[in-house]
Amino acid sequence: MNAYELQALRHIFALSVTECVRWIAPGARTEEWLRWESGEQAIPPAIVDALLAMRQQRKKRIDAIIDKINNRIGNNTMRYFVTFADFQAVYSEGNFLDWKIYQSAAAELYAHDLERLC
Template sequence: MTNLELQAYRRFLMLKVPEASEYIGKTDAKTWHDWEKGIEPVPEFVGNAMKALKKLRTDKVNIIINSINDRVGSNTIRYFMTFEEFKKVNPDLDVIQWRLHQSIATELYFRGLEKLC
């Protein structure tokens, strides 16, 4: 994965550098910035983890889209403004899962498939 691809993946997944560096890179924010700037090569495990998260996101979006026609009532998806709000509803999930959820909710909203609540 190139430095530009890493940054694109991180932004697509709505991750902040400190979150990505801690939870995915298992490193500090400076090192992550060095990867994104092309100063240091992106480790293979980081590229693989980002691709796996994108696949998980795509799979979840497809599941939701496929289920929309089977729903009764309005199509809404919860948008959590803070990680703390997300944890109240999903106590076993981490910040990466929160960001993934936010990214999915945003895409579905902008596709006109879900309303945010």
């Protein structure tokens, strides 16, 4: 993963640098994350693995919803959780990153006019 891909994934998941440091790179500092994004410092393998795992979870969620759409199951409406608390009220086992993955998938499906948000 290069610096541009790191930035792209952070934006896809609507994460701030501070949130990335807290949830993806505990123990790192904001300045360190910024050096990874600028290409000044190599991105640690654990960070790459975590982000690629998030990307894969997002892809699975999107693919599952597209399968339902193609099979005409459901009403093509997806919940959009404005806050993490709203997400946890429905997905009590979900963590902050699960919420960000869910929201990213919902936004992507909406952008392609495959889902309405409610």
